[in-house]
Amino acid sequence: MPKQIRMPKLSDTMEEGRLIAWRKKVGDAVKRGEVLAEIETDKADMEFEAYTEGTLAQIVVDAGATVPVGTLIAVLRLPGESEDAVAAAQGATTQPQTPAREPQAPAGQAPATPAQPRAELPPPPPGERVIAHFAADDDRIRATPRARRLAEEKSIDLSEVTGSGPGGSILVADLESYLSQLEGQPPDSEGVRATPLALKMAGERGTDLEAVKGSGPGGRITKSDLLAYWKREHAHSKEREAVMVRGTLQLSQKRKALIRNMVRSKAEAPHFYIQMDVATEALRNLRDALNREAGEKRPRLTYTHLMLKAAALALERHPHVNATYRSEENDIALYDAINIGLAVDVQDELVAPTVKDCQGRTVWQLAEEANSLIQRARMRKLQPADYADGTFTISNLGMFGVDRFYAIITPPQSSILSVSAIAERPVVREGRIEIGQVTTLGLSVDHRVIDGVRAAQFLAEIKRLLEAPRELAQDGHALGS
């Protein structure tokens, strides 16, 4: 039995391959391991070797063509085999001779009928050679040259025809059955003639076919006509749109990353939000006292530094908040370190450098590191490692007079604290209205990780730490002293 040589599968994801060149001619002797042809998939060229010895009896697919994996590309005659055996191997049962490599019959003669038994990947019928075409007008439609000629004569849109040949290529028989189907179909009530597929597509998108010019059989509107019409319409609408846009902004890499992260966060993490008012008189007094006491020796403490310390302490006490949901494992991972990102706006660009390993560090240590990160952010000197590995984020819009807001969580973190302006507001204390210094803290939470009660306990912890802030000034873990 002659050896059928098929387009090899060089990858699990390879669906088709291009025959770059034949290294052997018909009639050439081929030894095992000799290179028969070169095949390309994606951007890899592979030398395709013969696994058996023989004579190259027939080349079915020419150089330059692209065919599906498994397509018969050549036939190798084994030593001692006759030419008739080659024809049999090709499945050419209706013709006794080896089929000629050029189409020899004029158009109109039907090829081998589909009644012939088909293997999973049928060989091409005799007289019709399968070549993949990549013409611009009908991209990637496979058809035999005879079918292609007939389609042109009859104004048939090949994209509407279902092929029954190898790899779905269109045969003359497919065109004939398509035409007979069209003939049985009357024009619609408005006298518009269109192919069934075009009618269906127009219906789906609510396109009025009277505006579309038909180029198919009998002036029928085809799928291609419809696609061309839609493309023109789309171009027109783009032009109209262009008039309304003043200009476009090139996106930086950071902006693109931010867009991706924010969309991902809102799409994947089910957010909920809670807020609490915090009285800040004690916090102000502590800040002023600490700064007076420290003089020039230490960095000037700000509300941001104290918030950072409060968040670090609260996270240490509520480890289930310092956690992330992992979709692949479908579990919740508790972070070891407490790394708090500080959202900073630098010349219209948002960055969140991360203060690493906050647990057990004093407010001055945290302040020093936060200052250094923010300074480097302003000078655009941050390294990727500086904004990596955050486990929680604080976003502060207080300096811009924002009363309350909720930030979007930075994936894969599970919560973010929104800090607003500290302002004088009327507050009720023991039944009396007084003027107090107040800020509103917002907490956005990923419900997959944290439930309402735990979120409330966590935010209440921060509130407590800020309203009775002495703990914030203590050294590390020495809380009992």
Next chain:
Amino acid sequence: MDTPSAASALDVRRLGRVPYAEALALQEDLRTRLGTGASGETVLLLEHPDVITFGRSARADSALLGDAELRRDGYEVFRVNRGGDVTWHGPGQLVGYPILDLRRHGADVHRYLRTLEGVLIDALADFAIAAVRRDGYAGVWLDEKRKIASIGVGLRAWRTLHGFALNVDCDLARFRAIVPCGLAGVEMVSMASVLGCPVELEAVAARVAVGLVKAFA
């Protein structure tokens, strides 16, 4: 066939600037030796002097100048057995030639291409550049239009030749003599042009080497 160490280790060689013909001969020699078991799997990391190479799928109109004109403009010209169209190599571009036996790595050509892309994407991420793959267009891209690294490989009996070229800090004007990869409308960019500052080739080579060892050793 191989000694145990040769089967598990990947020898990454940093060669500096090497003329194209010399590097090609070295690759072919290493591939032959890999086949006979005389040497193990190797990656060559290097730079080329100005050269334009045409893959087996190169179209006639992919070079905007003829060979003679290209040579006059200081390019060497080669036609090689690798996938893909035409490309340029030159100083400031990190070129990598993995000589591997893909049967040890799953015998899957596409997976190999995707792995190479992944190594480069990871290395770029270390320099804060968010690069991506583009469906149907091998290589590493920043978006639909801007390409930062090219890939093209050749296989004989699953043993690889050629590889990738990552634009680190090169003269992008040198791409203008060609239509890179035969894709009109594609803009070649470099790490330096994206980041707006000089980038050390050696620093990038070190990251890429780590990635290759992780992927293939």
